[in-house]
Amino acid sequence: MNISQNTISYLPSLTGLRAVAATLVYIHHYNPFPANTWLHRIAQEGYIGVTLFFVLSGFVITWNYASRWPQSTFSLKDFYVARFARIFPLYWVLLLLLYTILIFKNGLTILSWSDFWAHVFLLKGWFPSLAFQGISQSWSLTVEVGFYVLAPWWIRIVTQQKWIQILGLFAFFLISLCVFYSPNLAFGSFYTLLGRFFEFSVGIFIALSCSHASTSHQPRYATILGILLSVAIVGMYVMAIDEYHFPAFQVEWILYNICLPLSLGLLLTGLVKEATFIHKLLSHKWFVLLGKASYAFYLIHLGPFPVVIQRFITTQKLGQFILLWMLAMVFYFFIEKPLQQGIIKHAKSSD
8 A cells, every 4th residue: 555656746736725614614614695594504514525635635645755755765754843833823813813802801810821822732622611712713724733643653553554653543532432531421532632543544544545556447436426425424313303303422433533534535535536527616726726725715614704704894704704704815925835935944943
């Protein structure tokens, strides 16, 4: 299960897919459909965009780095610097802005110092009392950072098919979940790496599978099947909860923590291996541009920016959505990208 060097290439369709994931999360928070309708109920499940982000993350990190780890050209320092530069600079800028607003409104007693540092270093997502404070959606960044910390070893043991270590890692996650979150298993299962590890694992396995698949055995209809299965899983979840009143915890674990990542993995396989209309659409320069700005969009779609837009510019939902994307592009080009490139360049120059 080795990735050959020539497979390390940019996949624009997956960048475009990030824009879809961010939009799904936005729809979850700002449901545009009339209440008490089927479309409104389905749109409430837009938080599956986070699942898509996690599967994508496992895939992209594996696709870009797996073949380099056995080689002397790979630098663990460069890997962690790149991951730091990807997540923290823009987050810190927006966190500083948010705290400035809160201190101006409420004074200096808004947060204890321990809570403050938990936010700064993205440890907040491990604690139910802190996870949704500050930039509330940044709980998912705690999950991402946890994956980044383990990724070099995690991907290596999968690449080398060390199944006992892989099963041991999964067991560690599940045992830790039960030990540390026994009073609140729902939080640990759906908001921490201990419950979301399978999504990253699917991304890792799919990236390795795509890299060594024979060109004579290309998948057929993987893209459309991945989409249809994902929609079906969401529909099954809604029916199981709303119509049949099954326990939400067990249903969400089975359908969203296990089944949905698998269907999304099939979708990624199709986007990488099939030349479909969806692949071409997501690879279009405008979708790629939105995908590049999707991290900024995700961080600003809740908080002061939509409040200002709604209060002073427009109350029309489509207009707010467009303006937030425009603002996200500004953040990407003038803050996120320059800071990311500057940190990586500085780290290399200091070697």
